[in-house]
Amino acid sequence: MKHVYTHDNIAVVHSAKNILALNDIESFVKNENTIPNGARHGIENTFIELWITNDQDFDRAATIIEEQLTNPPPTPPWHCSKCAEENDGSFDFCWKCQTEK
Ligand SMILES: [Zn+2]
Numbered sequence: 001m002k003h004v005y006t007h008d009n010i011a012v013v014h015s016a017k018n019i020l021a022l023n024d025i026e027s028f029v030k031n032e033n034t035i036p037n038g039a040r041h042g043i044e045n046t047f048i049e050l051w052i053t054n055d056q057d058f059d060r061a062a063t064i065i066e067e068q069l070t071n072p073p074p075t076p077p078w079h080c081s082k083c084a085e086e087n088d089g090s091f092d093f094c095w096k097c098q099t100e101k
Pocket residue numbers: 080081082083084085094095096097098099
């Protein structure tokens with residue numbers, strides 16, 4: 001087992017895990033149940049770790065995470081179907097009227 005990635009946002013760690021799963025790399029998340037509520041801004045912030053099960057997958061996993069998460073491809077902006085407002089590509093909902101992308 002090898003530690004491959006750490007982030008303080010559990011959603012980011014889980015998306016990394018999903019990306020690895022899509023590439024047939026088995027991994028698991030550590031520390032996900034130990035985040036103290038209300039202590040997220042202190043130095044005692046618990047970082048959530050992603051570990052791979054098979055050491056031989058490490059190089060491939062590290063490369064995939066680097067490419068997909070550290071340098072994600074830019075998402076083009078989109079226009080809301082309801083109010084026509086332009087939204088940043090990272091938004092899933094219109095910032096103005098909350099219509100889903
Ligand atoms: Zn809108």
